[in-house]
Every structure is written in structure tokens, then in C-alpha cells.
Amino acid sequence: MDPFLALLHSFSSSLSDGELASLKFLCRGRIGKRKLESVQSGAELFTILLEQQLIARDKVSFLEALLESVKREDLVSQLKQFVEEGEVKAPDDQPDVHEKRLQKAAIEVICENVGRDWKMLIRKLGVSEVKMDRIVAANPLNLHEQLTQSLREWQKWKGKDAKVTDLIKALRGCNMNLVADKVEEKLLPLSIGTR
Template identity: 70%
Template sequence: MDPFLSLLHSFSSSLTDRELSSMKFLCMDKIRKRKLEDVQTGGELFTILLEQQDITRYDVAFLEELLRNIKREDLLLKLKQFVDEGEVKAPEDQPDPHEKRLQKVAMEVICDNVGRDWKMLMRKLDFCDVKMDRIVEANPRDLREQLVQSLREWQRWRGRDAKVADLITALRGCGMNLVADRVEQELSLLNSGAR
């Protein structure tokens, strides 16, 4: 289960009707009036804000502002703990846009070409077995999704230090040279503008 969504769910459960009403009022400049009128729970409000990317796991500033305005210091403290524990990374800890594009292409190729041996690859990337087990449990019958989620978690965990070069090195370290070659080929196409 996504820790950030769990956190938002716990916030939603603890909001009073008055607090929800105040939050809806504070969101009037972000959400259309008709849509706001339909919101009955904190979860519904958070869902809209997530869809519009007014709040994301990497940018919780608007959420902090909402909680501060409704004077829920306890929830602010929970959010701060969540951020401090490394679950939410600051934007400056994220890779630059060019590196993100490269990572996206590399991850697509890896997900299309690495099968049952994906755990070996993740271990080469120093990714934790406990997290892999949690991902497998959440996606028990979907091998590709297990790999996708593991790579995304690795990306979040490494932040700015997540490099495509590390993915290629790990692939070669696992003997997956054909996949590494294919990643390099796709990246050169991307860099030459052909992709």
C-alpha cells in the first residue's frame, strides 16, 4: 500500500465536518465550485487535489498550508515526520528534467525486457528486499508491475542520485547485456532526437 495515500487516508478520517468545509473553502481557487459541492469527505478532496497535482508525494506545500489554516497542528506534525523519514523528497532532491526523461526511457526498456530475474537487478541497485516483498504482496500476479513499482521506489529512494548509468551498470552486473545494450540504443536515439 502506498504510504503517502495511507497518510492522506488517516488525515481524511480525522477531519471534522467543519474542518472539511474550511478546507473546501480554501480550495475554491483550485477546484471548480460544482466539483467542490460534490465533495463529502477529506478523501474525495485529496483525490481531486492529487489528480490536479496540487499535492503530490514530492510537493506537500499546499497540504501543509491547508492543515495550518484549519489549525490541525497534530496532522502537520504527522506530515512533517513523514517528510523527515524520507518518504517525501524535496524537489531539489529530484533528478533534473533531462535525467528524468532518460530514466523514463530506460525504465520502459527494462520493464519490457527483464522478466523473472528482476529481483536480481534490484539487489544490484542495493534496493531493499523488504520493499520488494511489499511490492510483490501488493501486485501478486503482475510481474511487470512488480518491476515498475520497484524501479519507481528505487528512483524515489535515490532522488537526485538515481542515474541511468547506475541502471546500465546493474544490468551488466547481472549479465543482462542485451537489455543494457538496448537501453543505450534507446538513449542514443533520444539524445539524437529520433525518438
């Protein structure tokens, strides 16, 4: 199932009749009157917008403006989240088995040894504040889980470009040298075992 179409479908089902009428009115300059009169649901309106290429997975500014105009900030934030998170990575964009093993070991060490300053590390890795806030909200009062989920988010985001060397570099960039040393110590036997 196309994630963008699923998102549009969820938007459609949450629109009130008044909001749909407002959206139709706002589209008058872009869609013919006769076509608009036949629209009975958000899904039908979104279908027309897709057909006329006014919206697409990578072209959401018109849709965002429409949703803002009808004061649906909740839907605007869902749309922004969708754009920010992008598509689910393809299987060929995943790290190889050896790199995954190294990452798993490195993440265990990091989660055992990085404390309250974990956000500094995650920022250094390039994970957005929005994603971190969402992870914190989902796991309140559980630092270990917040860090674990944030590192998984980084792995998912980077795909096959997620490297243990990046984790070590980020640790050193945050002056977490002791943790970086522990990661390297743990990985040394794993690295030698694959040669």
C-alpha cells in the same frame, strides 16, 4: 502535515485503554507521576515524549521498545517501515527534466526485457527486500508491474542521484548485457537530441 506526527496519531487511535495504561506504566521512570496521571490518550503520551525529547523522527528506539513491550508488533513494523522509507524527497532532490526523460525510456526497455530475474536487478540497485516484498504483495501475479513499481521505488529513494548510468551498470552487473545494450540503443537518440 508532519509525517511523523501523522504516524503517532494513527498509533494513538489504535491503542486500547489497557495498552495505554501499560505504556504509561512503562514510562514511569522517565515521566513524572502527576503528568502521567493526566494522560488520557496515546496522543497526549506521545506529546510528552516529544517534549522531553525521548522520541523524535530520527530517534525512535524508545518508542519501538515501548510498542514491543505491549506486544504491538504491527505498530513496530509500521515504525520500522517509516524509518526505512525516510522522508518524502524535497523537490530540489529530483532529477532534472532531461534525466527524467532518459529514466522513463530506460525503464520502459527494462520492463519489456527483464523477466523473472528482476529481483536480482533491483537488489543490485540497492532496494531493500522489505520494499520488494511489499511491491510483490501489492501486485501479485503481475511481473511487469512488480518490476515497474520497484524501479519507481528506486527512483524515489535515490532522488536526483538516480542515474540511467546506474541502471545500465546494474544490468551489466547482473549479466543482463543484452538488456543493457537495448537501453543504450534507445537512449542514444535521446542523448544526441539534447546536445
